[in-house]
Amino acid sequence: MIMRPASLIALALATSSLASCGSPGPAEEPPLSEEALAAVTEDPGAPTRALARAADELFTLDGLGETRALVVYHGGALAVERYAPGYDKDTRFVSWSMAKTVTAVMIGMLVADGQLRLDAPAPVPRWERTGDPRAEITLRHLLQMRSGLEHSEASDPPYESGEVRMLFLDGxxxxxxxxxxxxxxxxxxxxxxxxxxxxxxxxxxxxxxxTDSTDPDVRRKAVADYLDARLFAPLGMTSVVPEFDRAGTLIGGSLIHATARDWAKLGELLRNKGSYRGEQLVPRAWVEEMVEPSPQSPHYGLQTWLNRPTGEEQHPLFPDRAPESAFSMIGHMGQYVFVSPTQKLTVVRLGHSNADERRAMLQQLADVVELYPET
Known part of the structure; x- marks a missing residue:
């Protein structure tokens, strides 16, 4: 039998169609574990399975470091809570530099109390001597990290950095x-x-x-009592343990310990502009000031990191994947309390990730954040 050209074309098309039917489609995602699904609450405010998978991958993907705790609040309600083996809701996690935002909140309350002035010279006795150029440093300069003081946060070798010398060596x-x-x-x-x-x-x-006292115990108690009475106790942050040096000074840039849930409570307070259950614990205007960009750094406010673009490729957050109004407490080795008011969202990620791992981990964290629309 001689086949006509039209018949040959039809046969070729049929063969092609059959071949395409047998071609592999997109790879199926692996099934979600019971642990991944159990971490998500009944009404998380985002697609449950997508949220469970994005959260699960923070714990399971290679190259992100070690996620030890993840707590997500949406609209004031718990959406996700999960811990790595060896950690749980009662584990106190070290803040590292997330403590800086706590210090800024304390300063704001003292400004509201009339004890301090934001744009007056910082009340540091050593700088008040005649002719000392450091007398020009204001409280705002200190809060925005633009004091002008000589400093190196990180050095090689590490013991030459100003931070290491202050925390562990001669200071x-x-x-x-x-x-x-x-x-x-x-x-x-x-x-x-x-x-x-x-x-x-x-x-x-x-x-x-x-306090006017120079006694370390008196100084320690004055600060601890103030923070507890004005901030931690009203919020129900019962796990908080702040550290002090031998002179009784709060190590306010590095060392405050609390559970992941309590870190989330602080994030929620800031998301609500200082208000908690109808009580204004921190002045609304101060929280708004905390998230205003510094003149010298669009991604930094008052001891708080902002999700504002800088024009540079490297960024401590992800301005291309979340609103510019978002902000975060950030601590060494990957501690984050990320707050996005327009998404009604607070995300706490605590763990241990080096610099390269943090860049990858942040993109995974952004996968969680992106599941929540702005409102």
Whole structure:
């Protein structure tokens, strides 16, 4: 039998169609574990399975480091809670630099109390001597990390960094004394220089606003009692353990311990602009000030990181994947309390990730955040 051209074409098309039917489609996603599904609440405010998978991958994907805790609140309700083996809802996690935002909240309450002034010269006795150029440093300069004080946050070798020397070497007994003794390397207000030492200066200023005593025990108690009475107790943050140096100064840039749930409570307070159950614990205007960009750093406010683009490729957050109004407490090795008011969202991720792992982990965290629309 001789086949006509039209018949040949039809046969070729049929063969092609049959072949395509047998071709493999997109790879199926692996089934979700019971643990992944159990971490998501009944009404999480986002597609349950997508949220469970995005959260699960923070714990299971290679190259992200170790996620030890994840807590997500949406609209004031718990949406996700999960812990790595060895950790649970009662585990206290170290803040590292998330403590800086706590210090900023304390300073804001003292400003509201009339104890401190934001744009007045910082009340540091050492700088008040005649002719000292550091007298031009204001409280705002310190809060925005633009004091101009000589500093290196990280060095190679590490023991040469100003932060390490203050925390662990020659400054460890009286950290504020070490930090305030540094000379200027730039005009106050002129440049952004991230500095844990600056936050210890703020913590010392707070202690001296609360007590005239130089007795370490008195200073320690004054600050601890103030934070507990005005912030932690009203919020129900019962797990918080702040650390102090030998001089009684809060190590306000690095060392506050709390559970993941309690870190989420603080994030929720800031999302609600300082209000909790109808009580204004922190002035609304102060929380708004905390998330205003510094003149020298669009991605930094008052001891708080902002999700604002900087024009540079590297960013501590993900401005291309979440609203510019979002902000975060950020701590060493991957501690985050990420707050997005327009998404009614607070996300706490605590764990241990190096620099490369953090970049990958942040994109996975953004996968969680992107499941929630702006409202």
């Amino acid at each position: 460890r007994d009286d950290m504020a004394d070490y930090a305030t003794a540094q000379p200027l390397e730039a005009e106050p207000g002129a440049q952004f220089e991230y500095s844990s030492n600056t936050t210890v200066i703020l913590a010392d200023i707070a202690a001296r606003a609360l």
